[in-house]
Amino acid sequence: MALSRENIINLVLALLLLVVPVAASQMGQPFTVTLATRIAVLALAATGLNIALGLGGLVSFGHAVFFGIGGYAAGILASHVFSGEPMMFGFEGSNQMPVIWIFAVIACGLAGLAIGAISLRTSGVYFIMITLAFAQMIYYFAISWPAYGGEDGLSILVRNQFPGINTMLPLSFFLLCYGVLIACIGLFALLRGSRFGAALQAARQNEVRVAAVGISPYGIRLAAFVVSAMMTGLAGALYADLNKFVSPSMLSWHMSGELIVLIILGGTGRLFGPVAGAMLYVIFEFALGGLTERWQFFLGLILLGVVLFARGGLIGLLAGKARHD
Amino acid sequence: MILSLALEQLLNGLQLGVMLFLMAAGLTLIFGVMGLINLAHGSLYMVGAFACAVVAAATGSFWLGLAASLVCAAAAGAIVEFLVIRRLYDRDHLDQVLATFALILIFSEGARWLFGSFPLYLDIPPLLSGAVPLPGIEAYPLYRLAIIGVGALVAFGLYLLISKTRLGMRIRAGESDREMIAALGVDIRTLYTVVFALGSALAGLAGALVGALQSVQVGMGEPVLILAFVVIVIGGIGSIKGALVGALIVGLTDTLGRFLLPSLLGLILPASTAGTVGASLAAMLIYIVMALVLAFRPRGLFPAKA
Numbered sequence: 001m002a003l004s005r006e007n008i009i010n011l012v013l014a015l016l017l018l019v020v021p022v023a024a025s026q027m028g029q030p031f032t033v034t035l036a037t038r039i040a041v042l043a044l045a046a047t048g049l050n051i052a053l054g055l056g057g058l059v060s061f062g063h064a065v066f067f068g069i070g071g072y073a074a075g076i077l078a079s080h081v082f083s084g085e086p087m088m089f090g091f092e093g094s095n096q097m098p099v100i101w102i103f104a105v106i107a108c109g110l111a112g113l114a115i116g117a118i119s120l121r122t123s124g125v126y127f128i129m130i131t132l133a134f135a136q137m138i139y140y141f142a143i144s145w146p147a148y149g150g151e152d153g154l155s156i157l158v159r160n161q162f163p164g165i166n167t168m169l170p171l172s173f174f175l176l177c178y179g180v181l182i183a184c185i186g187l188f189a190l191l192r193g194s195r196f197g198a199a200l201q202a203a204r205q206n207e208v209r210v211a212a213v214g215i216s217p218y219g220i221r222l223a224a225f226v227v228s229a230m231m232t233g234l235a236g237a238l239y240a241d242l243n244k245f246v247s248p249s250m251l252s253w254h255m256s257g258e259l260i261v262l263i264i265l266g267g268t269g270r271l272f273g274p275v276a277g278a279m280l281y282v283i284f285e286f287a288l289g290g291l292t293e294r295w296q297f298f299l300g301l302i303l304l305g306v307v308l309f310a311r312g313g314l315i316g317l318l319a320g321k322a323r324h325d
Numbered sequence: 326m327i328l329s330l331a332l333e334q335l336l337n338g339l340q341l342g343v344m345l346f347l348m349a350a351g352l353t354l355i356f357g358v359m360g361l362i363n364l365a366h367g368s369l370y371m372v373g374a375f376a377c378a379v380v381a382a383a384t385g386s387f388w389l390g391l392a393a394s395l396v397c398a399a400a401a402g403a404i405v406e407f408l409v410i411r412r413l414y415d416r417d418h419l420d421q422v423l424a425t426f427a428l429i430l431i432f433s434e435g436a437r438w439l440f441g442s443f444p445l446y447l448d449i450p451p452l453l454s455g456a457v458p459l460p461g462i463e464a465y466p467l468y469r470l471a472i473i474g475v476g477a478l479v480a481f482g483l484y485l486l487i488s489k490t491r492l493g494m495r496i497r498a499g500e501s502d503r504e505m506i507a508a509l510g511v512d513i514r515t516l517y518t519v520v521f522a523l524g525s526a527l528a529g530l531a532g533a534l535v536g537a538l539q540s541v542q543v544g545m546g547e548p549v550l551i552l553a554f555v556v557i558v559i560g561g562i563g564s565i566k567g568a569l570v571g572a573l574i575v576g577l578t579d580t581l582g583r584f585l586l587p588s589l590l591g592l593i594l595p596a597s598t599a600g601t602v603g604a605s606l607a608a609m610l611i612y613i614v615m616a617l618v619l620a621f622r623p624r625g626l627f628p629a630k631a
Contacts, residue, residue, distance in 0.1 A: 059422065128362065130616075133551065133555050294437070
């Protein structure tokens with residue numbers, strides 16, 4: 001890996017996200033650690049979406065579904081441990097993160113397979129609207145199904161556990177999330193560099209040529225969509241544990257929009273685009289939110305400016321154009 | 326008694342369908358002519374409702390409010406088109422989605438800034454208040470009937486506009502070949518602004534009409550926007566006829582589903598379970614219908630010529 005300008009920036013971002021919370025924790029500022037955890041988890045969710053959107057060019061406006069399903073996996077499994085009522089087939093739930101993550105990832109994989117299989121029959125605007133509509137369908141289901149809190153959401157009374165780590169400590173939980181984020185960014189890099197990634201990106205650039213060399217774009221895209229859903233779902237499980245709360249708002253279309261915004265703020269298809277985007281977003285939210293209640297108004301203006309005038313996002317601004325575009 | 330209730334729900338479904346048509350017609354027109362996906366259409370709906378509520382409260386006349394909603398929504402649409410949207414026509418859909426998402430944030434927070442978070446209320450005009458007896462129904466609210474009438478009029482008016490007038494001819498020409506119509510000397514930029522303002526005015530009208538049934542508040546446009554998306558996906562993006570058929574399908578499915586599903590499920594399930602399962606299923610029903618339509622007709626029921 002040559003030390004191109006983008007790689008240096010990536011390294012700086014990765015170190016920054018690690019060093020700042022560790023230092024803040026030393027100085028006794030747990031709130032900064034929580035903000036950094038929020039950045040790491042949102043970046044993870046957006047990295048998942050970046051597989052579909054950045055590499056595959058699949059503008060999914062419904063990725064909040066997977067984020068929310070992951071969150072509900074954490075909430076539901078934990079609530080059964082707490083209440084002592086067994087779930088289906090006598091399974092008594094779990095408050096162990098590895099078990100929860102496996103459930104979240106499998107559930108999101110299945111949901112991604114079902115939604116992707118139908119949505120990928122279409123393309124362009126249809127794809128955007130259909131993914132949005134499926135997300136709304138699950139959202140309204142979550143609101144109207146009373147078993148797990150319905151509209152009020154579901155609290156996780158005690159943060160779920162990870163073997164060998166005290167997740168109640170903000171810094172330990174942050175390091176866990178950070179580790180998962182870096183592992184998933186590594187997976188993203190592997191995917192992007194693989195034959196599969198090459199085919200996926202080629203299908204984005206020219207579908208007809210990919211088909212002409214004997215690769216079915218549909219299968220490639222569906223696989224990418226499913227992997228993307230799984231990663232976003234894992235982030236959802238962590239997000240629920242971060243807030244110790246999961247509600248239908250994790251499934252809402254605003255969430256889907258925010259995930260796309262994170263990618264665009266950072267730079268579409270870039271390895272660390274989601275990290276840069278999540279940093280910017282959370283810092284905006286914190287800084288503007290401190291100044292004015294109407295911070296979303298200014299977020300809208302900034303976003304509009306980025307879309308109209310700064311198309312490469314933060315990484316594009318700092319590192320120049322991507323090599324293949 | 327059951328029959329009368331069913332007829333009433335049928336009319337309610339029709340009324341919802343008509344409202345959705347007003348929204349979907351603008352969306353589909355804008356997509357058909359300019360190839361633009363406009364998430365901020367729900368914000369224009371909100372603009373119409375707020376304009377109507379504010380003017381009606383100030384002057385005491387619902388009709389002045391209604392006129393204000395048309396004017397304000399059209400003006401807001403034209404301004405937004407001029408400042409932002411016209412830079413997006415050559416961009417890909419992702420940029421359009423993001424920029425119009427940003428517009429939603431700006432409109433929603435802006436409205437909250439101006440009017441606060443509390444809902445405004447809009448009264449039904451005296452002329453249309455009260456209920457009328459219909460065959461099979463004891464009394465049905467006159468205002469809802471009027472909405473159905475307005476929707477039918479707008480549908481007919483749009484048909485006349487698009488198929489019989491010079492402007493409509495240009496709109497159709499713009500849909501099929503925008504370079505050619507520009508080469509023939511039609512000012513395409515003005516045409517786009519006019520189409521956008523027309524779509525916005527329809528959204529504003531819908532907002533004002535619904536504002537008297539529900540409360541007028543920030544965020545009221547978003548659920549309607551998503552329903553309108555479902556409508557145009559079912560009907561075929563770019564087709565006004567598709568928007569009409571899709572709107573009626575969605576309106577009737579949603580209303581009748583909420584009415585019928587719990588009792589239908591009650592035949593096979595215990596009453597308490599049937600209630601919850603029925604309500605949950607009914608909330609998902611239109612999306613299931615959409616998925617079914619797409620599984621068989623990926624470009625919608627009336628695909629526009631691309």
